[in-house]
Amino acid sequence: MERFVRRLKDMVKLPEFDSFSKVLCVQPHPDDADISMGGTIAKLSQKGIRVYYATVTDGSAGTRDESLIGEKLAEIRRKEQEKAAEILGVHELLWLGFEDLGDYSIEQVREKLIQIIRKIEPDVVFTVDPFAPYEVHPDHLKCGMSTAQAVSLYKLPKLVPGTTNHNVAAIGFFNTAFPNTFYPIEREHLNKKFQAISQHRSQFDEKSLQMLFYYLTEKSRAYSPTEDQLVEPFKVLPPMALHVISEAHML
Numbered sequence: 001m002e003r004f005v006r007r008l009k010d011m012v013k014l015p016e017f018d019s020f021s022k023v024l025c026v027q028p029h030p031d032d033a034d035i036s037m038g039g040t041i042a043k044l045s046q047k048g049i050r051v052y053y054a055t056v057t058d059g060s061a062g063t064r065d066e067s068l069i070g071e072k073l074a075e076i077r078r079k080e081q082e083k084a085a086e087i088l089g090v091h092e093l094l095w096l097g098f099e100d101l102g103d104y105s106i107e108q109v110r111e112k113l114i115q116i117i118r119k120i121e122p123d124v125v126f127t128v129d130p131f132a133p134y135e136v137h138p139d140h141l142k143c144g145m146s147t148a149q150a151v152s153l154y155k156l157p158k159l160v161p162g163t164t165n166h167n168v169a170a171i172g173f174f175n176t177a178f179p180n181t182f183y184p185i186e187r188e189h190l191n192k193k194f195q196a197i198s199q200h201r202s203q204f205d206e207k208s209l210q211m212l213f214y215y216l217t218e219k220s221r222a223y224s225p226t227e228d229q230l231v232e233p234f235k236v237l238p239p240m241a242l243h244v245i246s247e248a249h250m251l
């Protein structure tokens, strides 16, 4: 079995991040990509790689203050994301506008994402891992699954009329329990990520920010092969691994 998986790994040949020219990050809420791959985004955009964000929900439910729920909070969070994206060098923000913790379906999100993939033609699509064993947030599960389905099916006219000759080389899952790629970042990229996360003031007070920074710093050290290197972990797969290939979790 081990030999078989090794051969499969040789066959799929995952692309190098630095070889990308366009990257699409699909996130459930404003702040998820900043938190989970902000260092990578800072580094990629510094290299001249175009990074696009597609945010699935409006973030309008991310509060305990009932008077803020809805358009008021959505507006605040949109501005927070704009500021954070500027710090990380994100090229463009796309808003799908589904209601945070709302009643929307995977199929509805998938349709919009197929249109976005055909238009932007990214080399890689990043998103949250919907297969992470203990992830329960419905927006995260729907975002990850609809993105994975879109990356698997974007060429088929049945779901959205038309097609494309563009090839997406890979999907990269963050917040994953099965990482196979550890992208090295520098301290300056981690600092930019923290600066970006700090823009989401509606989500974090000073104490929770400090706790989050501690967790993220230790995490980027823990997944690294050497003590002094910082990394961000991903599960990267070619789109063909998203269907039928039952060994995908081992790749």
Ligand SMILES: [Zn+2]
Binding pocket: 028, 029, 032, 140
């Ligand atoms: Zn989220």
